[in-house]
Amino acid sequence: MSDEDDIILSELNDEELVQQMFDDLYDGLKEEIEEGVNILLERGWEPYRILTEALVGGMTIVGHDFRDGILFVPEVLLAANAMKGGMAILKPLLAETGAPRVGKMVIGTVKGDIHDIGKNLVGMMMEGAGFEVVDIGINNPVENYIETARTEGADIIGMSALLTTTMPYMKVVIDGLVAEGIRDDYIVLVGGAPLNEEFGKAIGADAYCRDAAVAVETAKEWMARKHNQMSA
Amino acid sequence: MIDDAALRDEGFAATGGGRVLVVACGALAHEILAIKATNGLDHLDLQCLPAILHNHPDRIAPAVESAVTERRDAYERVFVAYADCGTGGALATTCARLGVEMIAGPHCYAFFDGLDRFAARDEIDAFYLTDFLARQFDAFVTRPLGLDRHPELREAYFGNYRTLVYLAQTEDAALTERARAAAAALGLAFERRFVGYGELTDALTSA
Numbered sequence: 482m483s484d485e486d487d488i489i490l491s492e493l494n495d496e497e498l499v500q501q502m503f504d505d506l507y508d509g510l511k512e513e514i515e516e517g518v519n520i521l522l523e524r525g526w527e528p529y530r531i532l533t534e535a536l537v538g539g540m541t542i543v544g545h546d547f548r549d550g551i552l553f554v555p556e557v558l559l560a561a562n563a564m565k566g567g568m569a570i571l572k573p574l575l576a577e578t579g580a581p582r583v584g585k586m587v588i589g590t591v592k593g594d595i596h597d598i599g600k601n602l603v604g605m606m607m608e609g610a611g612f613e614v615v616d617i618g619i620n621n622p623v624e625n626y627i628e629t630a631r632t633e634g635a636d637i638i639g640m641s642a643l644l645t646t647t648m649p650y651m652k653v654v655i656d657g658l659v660a661e662g663i664r665d666d667y668i669v670l671v672g673g674a675p676l677n678e679e680f681g682k683a684i685g686a687d688a689y690c691r692d693a694a695v696a697v698e699t700a701k702e703w704m705a706r707k708h709n710q711m712s713a
Numbered sequence: 714m715i716d717d718a719a720l721r722d723e724g725f726a727a728t729g730g731g732r733v734l735v736v737a738c739g740a741l742a743h744e745i746l747a748i749k750a751t752n753g754l755d756h757l758d759l760q761c762l763p764a765i766l767h768n769h770p771d772r773i774a775p776a777v778e779s780a781v782t783e784r785r786d787a788y789e790r791v792f793v794a795y796a797d798c799g800t801g802g803a804l805a806t807t808c809a810r811l812g813v814e815m816i817a818g819p820h821c822y823a824f825f826d827g828l829d830r831f832a833a834r835d836e837i838d839a840f841y842l843t844d845f846l847a848r849q850f851d852a853f854v855t856r857p858l859g860l861d862r863h864p865e866l867r868e869a870y871f872g873n874y875r876t877l878v879y880l881a882q883t884e885d886a887a888l889t890e891r892a893r894a895a896a897a898a899l900g901l902a903f904e905r906r907f908v909g910y911g912e913l914t915d916a917l918t919s920a
Contacts, residue, residue, distance in 0.1 A: 553859070554858070554859070555858060555859025555862070555863055555866055558859075558863075558866050559866070562869075593835075593837050594837065595837055595838055595873035595874065596873070597873060598869060598870070601869075619873055620837060644799075645797060645799055645800070645801040645802070645819070646819050648801070675770070675799060675801040680801075
């Protein structure tokens with residue numbers, strides 16, 4: 482990951498450029514990522530292909546190294562910021578070019594909690610995986626989740642909490658869904674530093690997601706199950 | 714005066730005197746020793762775990778368990794001077810299993826302020842410092858969050874916070890200025906509240 486200054490991105494072939502974009506994402510180099518995205522677009526790559534092969538591919542490496550304790554939160558945030566730069570270019574083009582839509586997720590941090598780093602990472606990676614994401618922000622009461630999920634016709638409700646004092650509120654939201662008789666209409670995913678699988682089960686969530694990459698894979702699996710049930 | 718860097722990274726070893734072992738967070742060492750001296754609590758022997766465990770709350774309960782089981786035979790009883798401290802109930806479960814008492818409440822900010830008063834404030838957008846954290850701000854906040862290398866990340870971490878509240882244990886003008894500088898570095902409003910040792914004194918006198 483050195484000598485970036487000597488590399489002229491436009492002189493690399495496609496394969497080398499994607500590899501270089503992996504490195505640039507890893508190093509959190511937003512301008513280089515934006516340049517790489519624009520070069521691939523000029524070369525006729527479909528926006529969805531750039532998103533999945535170059536950006537999501539690169540962030541997946543970042544995610545693995547975070548999980549394995551090689552990278553830490555600051556580096557992940559810088560990488561995410563670089564990816565955001567690339568996605569800002571691609572997002573309007575993805576809509577125009579009819580990229581596949583895997584499902585729709587409403588995501589937010591629960592009431593009493595203002596922490597959104599994890600939520601934002603999950604939202605970004607879900608978008609990268611082809612989900613439509615409706616981010617309702619921080620400090621959300623149960624009504625926000627239910628109303629937004631209903632009006633948006635969401636498939637998935639995602640809840641995040643960083644504090645041990647706020648994570649029990651996730652059960653309030655799930656109980657609210659049950660009380661409204663709509664619990665089974667949604668896949669409920671939960672995540673956040675103090676959570677674990679046992680907690681997710683105890684509150685009645687469909688799954689606990691350890692990190693953004695797991696959230697994406699879990700969401701895909703549950704969407705596939707949902708489609709299978711509907712077609713059965 | 715005990716060295717803060719040692720309290721942060723290594724903790725503080727019990728001396729072997731006293732009937733009651735207090736297993737505490739290194740961030741409370743100065744305050745516990747002051748309470749002990751002021752109140753003549755000579756029966757307490759203080760053992761501190763590294764304060765930096767707070768940056769990895771999942772490691773607190775196992776570290777406390779190890780400290781208690783290693784030393785408890787040399788004392789009549791053990792008291793754990795931690796609140797939940799982000800362990801999500803794991804520390805309470807460990808203490809119950811070991812048959813030792815701990816401090817009630819979510820964290821030291823709450824018991825310094827007073828549990829009921831802290832809960833009533835319901836300040837979800839306040840970032841708290843104590844005397845120890847004001848002195849150790851760079852080691853606990855600036856460096857672990859990478860703000861020294863990447864100040865542009867400040868918004869991502871603290872953009873939803875409004876105020877840095879310094880819960881002061883002592884009257885120390887220089888420390889207040891450090892806390893104020895920390896607030897400025899994070900782009901937050903600053904508020905100082907003198908809370909003293911709060912409910913920590915009662916917890917120790919009944920230990």
